[in-house]
Amino acid sequence: MSGSGQGRRGGSADLLLARLEAALPQTQCTRCGFPDCAGYARAIASESAPINQCPPGGIEGVRRLAALTGQPAEPLNPAHGHEGPRTLAVIDEAWCIGCTLCIQACPTDAILGANKYMHTVIAAHCTGCELCVPVCPVDCIGLEEASAGATGWAAWSPAQADAARLRYAQRQTRLARQAPPARPVVPDEAAAKQSVIAAALARARARRSYPENDL
Structure with a gap:
């Protein structure tokens, strides 16, 4: 009987966690102080984080979490930001240097491009x-x-x-598959990358x- 009771409690905990995550808008913005929306949901479920740390969800998001x-x-909590309109990132392609830093930072693979080639955002x-935004070295x-x-x-x-949420999960899976074995960084390689x-x-x-010059 005790095992059955533990199973029910575990099932209830899983259901609560799923509902908490569904109450978050899945921007994966990290403004809540956690690496992703799922991490914040787990913290709320374990009562180790308040429910008012998600600016993208706004006060309606707080109400949904409160009900759960x-x-x-x-x-x-203003320390985590303020409620505001949904925004889209836009790259000024004329100034993009193709460094790929924004591609690496995007949690939903919404930016297309390659090293030394112009990048663009998939709005959808x-x-x-x-x-x-903060990782772009040329502020474009x-x-x-x-x-x-x-x-x-x-x-x-x-x-x-x-x-x-699906795109974030797919990206995490892809990155895990692509992760190479750890190896020490060769100083000359690091210096060469910084030079580029x-x-x-x-x-x-x-x-x-000198915008009038063709450099």
Whole structure:
């Protein structure tokens, strides 16, 4: 009997975790302080994190989490950001140096491109997580509003959240398969990579300073 009871409790815990994750909009933005939405859901389920740390979900997201946990629906914690419209990342392709840093940062594989080639954002796959913005060395990524003023869960549909969660899971699986065996970084290789990036940055700065010249 005890084993059966433990199974029921485990099933209830799994169901709660699934419902908590479904109450999050799946931007995978990390603003909650966790590496992904699933990690935040697990922390809420274990009562090790408050329910008001998800700006993309807004106050409606807090209410949904409150209904599932029995906790009070407190205002969003401003330390984690503020509720706002859903946004899309846009790359100024004229200034893109093809460094691939934004591709590596995107949690849903919403950016296409290759090393030293122009990158572009697939709007339908972008969650507006903003993780690509700070890693761009030439500041060529901006954000555009994509929800006509709607904020929080009003700016998202369950279908969009499900699609984002699936793409994130697929990316995690792909990265796990592609992970090479760990090997020490050779100093000369690291220096060479830094040199290539520095040269690309210098060319980009030169174009900005002297746009009339074909550098």
